[in-house]
Amino acid sequence: MGRQIGEVILDLKNISLSFGGVKALSDISFDVREHEIRAIIGPNGAGKSSMLNVINGVYRPQQGEIVLRGEHFANMTPARAARAGIARTFQNLALFKGMTVLDNIMAGRNLQMRANLFQQAIWFGPARREELAHRAKVEEIIDFLEIQHIRKVPVGRLPYGLQKRVDLGRALAMEPQILLLDEPMAGMNVEEKQDMCRFILDINDQFGTTIVLIEHDMGVVMDISDRVVVLDYGRKIGDGAPDEVRANPDVIRAYLGTSN
Amino acid sequence: MAFFIETLIGGLMAGMLYSLVALGFVLIFKASGVFNFAQGALVLFAALAMARFAEWLPAWFGIESLALANVLAFLITIAIMFVAALLIERLVLRYLVNQEGATLLMATLGIAYFLEGFGQTVFGSDIYKIDVGMPKDPVLILENVFEGGILINKEDFIAAVIAATLVTLLTLFFQKTATGRALRAVADDHQAAQSIGIPLNRIWVIVWCVAGVVALVAGIIWGSKLGVQFSLATVALRALPVVILGGLTSVPGAIIGGLIIGVGEKLSEVYLGPSIGGGIEIWFAYVLALVFLLFRPQGLFGEKIIDRV
Ligand SMILES: Nc1ncnc2c1ncn2[C@@H]1O[C@H](COP(=O)(O)OP(=O)(O)OP(=O)(O)O)[C@@H](O)[C@H]1O
Numbered sequence A: 001m002g003r004q005i006g007e008v009i010l011d012l013k014n015i016s017l018s019f020g021g022v023k024a025l026s027d028i029s030f031d032v033r034e035h036e037i038r039a040i041i042g043p044n045g046a047g048k049s050s051m052l053n054v055i056n057g058v059y060r061p062q063q064g065e066i067v068l069r070g071e072h073f074a075n076m077t078p079a080r081a082a083r084a085g086i087a088r089t090f091q092n093l094a095l096f097k098g099m100t101v102l103d104n105i106m107a108g109r110n111l112q113m114r115a116n117l118f119q120q121a122i123w124f125g126p127a128r129r130e131e132l133a134h135r136a137k138v139e140e141i142i143d144f145l146e147i148q149h150i151r152k153v154p155v156g157r158l159p160y161g162l163q164k165r166v167d168l169g170r171a172l173a174m175e176p177q178i179l180l181l182d183e184p185m186a187g188m189n190v191e192e193k194q195d196m197c198r199f200i201l202d203i204n205d206q207f208g209t210t211i212v213l214i215e216h217d218m219g220v221v222m223d224i225s226d227r228v229v230v231l232d233y234g235r236k237i238g239d240g241a242p243d244e245v246r247a248n249p250d251v252i253r254a255y256l257g258t259s260n
Numbered sequence B: 001m002a003f004f005i006e007t008l009i010g011g012l013m014a015g016m017l018y019s020l021v022a023l024g025f026v027l028i029f030k031a032s033g034v035f036n037f038a039q040g041a042l043v044l045f046a047a048l049a050m051a052r053f054a055e056w057l058p059a060w061f062g063i064e065s066l067a068l069a070n071v072l073a074f075l076i077t078i079a080i081m082f083v084a085a086l087l088i089e090r091l092v093l094r095y096l097v098n099q100e101g102a103t104l105l106m107a108t109l110g111i112a113y114f115l116e117g118f119g120q121t122v123f124g125s126d127i128y129k130i131d132v133g134m135p136k137d138p139v140l141i142l143e144n145v146f147e148g149g150i151l152i153n154k155e156d157f158i159a160a161v162i163a164a165t166l167v168t169l170l171t172l173f174f175q176k177t178a179t180g181r182a183l184r185a186v187a188d189d190h191q192a193a194q195s196i197g198i199p200l201n202r203i204w205v206i207v208w209c210v211a212g213v214v215a216l217v218a219g220i221i222w223g224s225k226l227g228v229q230f231s232l233a234t235v236a237l238r239a240l241p242v243v244i245l246g247g248l249t250s251v252p253g254a255i256i257g258g259l260i261i262g263v264g265e266k267l268s269e270v271y272l273g274p275s276i277g278g279g280i281e282i283w284f285a286y287v288l289a290l291v292f293l294l295f296r297p298q299g300l301f302g303e304k305i306i307d308r309v
């Protein structure tokens, strides 16, 4: 791989999160380095999605802090995360179902749009020029993800695999520095998985985007990630390069124990 | 035949206004899940402000021209409605995010009572006139097609054109602009919208501003016809069956539902009224909407409601 893994860009310190009596995350710490692909794995209910939701501010942990490029965030919110260059996809698709593929991805450009409401209402002039410029960028993403043929289709009508791709496209449209992917290949067939893998590797390689990835498919995880965090029942039981993690007795036990 | 068409056209023209008010409902519901019971109060409040400023401005500043006074009053009222939208979001909705639908509904009931009371305190509680120079005389059209021609109320016609224009402009705004897209995004999925940096608060303020503008236009049209008085708030609530009929989340539903209700009311008033009794137009819309609900609970264009068991 041509990319150079850099300094720590995202540092999670002693994160604890509970819902009523359920401890979703207990004192979890790990870091993410610039340009790397960092996987989070673990059995069902281990707290993986909760971790992503903490990173982009959907959940607020009771304890711990998030350090992003040296800046401390005591209470992250989705809006702050988005502005700080964090984009994400969702485990259970959260697309704008009534809107076309193009509109969904265009919506991802929201933060880069500068024209004010008044200019937009006039439509001609700055707002239109801006719209066209963003449109060009979005077309690049559409080409990249090979979804030209469905640009004008409302996403609600697309098969699951393609919806997952649109979800990724919308996140990419933000030109994020950090991309959080929650099971991007879940429910896909082998071919779709291969495509998705290729996209993730290309994003990482071509744009240098740092990627935090949750995935159940061990083959995929071991193949594409640089380092892996393993969660089980809200605790961290392993952290390191794929080979190290695979040899870790705790990890083996957690996976055998739940027959996953 | 000519009389039937006359009634039909009258119904469509009245219906256009219902569509407009229903659109205000639907936008707020889509964007925030709030069933806005205060829409009627907004109409009353806006009409009161408009009527009173059009009266006060000439007195305060010696403005001679009626048109100028109206334009200024209109602009001031728009500004007031925007401030109201901002305050409603800041002081009420912001603290009720993710609450139950019933809680939100109660909150808008509170807003409705406040607006009605506060509006009457500030602007007075008499009957006021809005005079924007609407022509009151009827005209005859299609005299060579039908015997005796078709009688059309010019005022209603202009009102319908204004309402239709506003509906069209709003639809264009939502389809063609970045803010419109953000609004549709919020309507489809709050969480995803937030994750791409769309600020929910701002979107809510915008939809309440739109609802305010819609209320003002409806208030001016109804107010110039009926006079500005407390009952305007209930006239606007006639748009309720429209949203039930059209589906709470559907913009085309609001528009077509409005037309159906408008026509239904007029036809029932003219053809059923004499045998069933007067006042039918007041409850007919609800019956129509309820009967309709039996067959399509999600409304004309609403999304299918799937109950998870
Ligand atoms: N919003 C919530 N409210 C209550 N409990 C929650 C919430 N979100 C997660 N949990 C609980 O926290 C724990 C961790 O859930 P989480 O979704 O993070 O697991 P996961 O590792 O992503 O699992 P999966 O592989 O099934 O997606 C579970 O016990 C879950 O029930």
Ligand SMILES: [Mg+2]
Pocket: A048, A049, A050, A091
């Ligand atoms: Mg999960």
